[in-house]
Amino acid sequence: MAWFLNFYKCARCRRRWTDEWSCMCDDECPHCGFRDMTPYESEELTTIIEEEGKEFVVLWSPETAEHNPDYRELGRFPSRENALEFIGADG
Ligand SMILES: [Zn+2]
Structure with a gap:
């Protein structure tokens, strides 16, 4: 396993956020709670x-x-x- 910094953009409220995780996994929007957002970009850390x-x-x-x-x-x-x-x- 590696370590990634994932970049997300919410499909509902259009806001962006980043999250660090051990894979390019889906995340929940911290602004509106919209689920299963896939990172549009990932930086390997x-x-x-x-x-x-x-x-x-x-x-x-x-x-x-x-x-x-x-x-x-x-x-x-x-x-x-x-x-x-x-x-x-x-x-
Ligand atoms: Zn959102």
């Missing part, structure tokens, strides 16, 4: 880069993640570029 002080930390959400991302630290880098290189080399 399985590997993310967090800025922590002067370091950039690469975090990874393991396959076992279900109700929260359960991020594990893969490495710390002096710049975002180094972190991106690390992710690129890994994937």
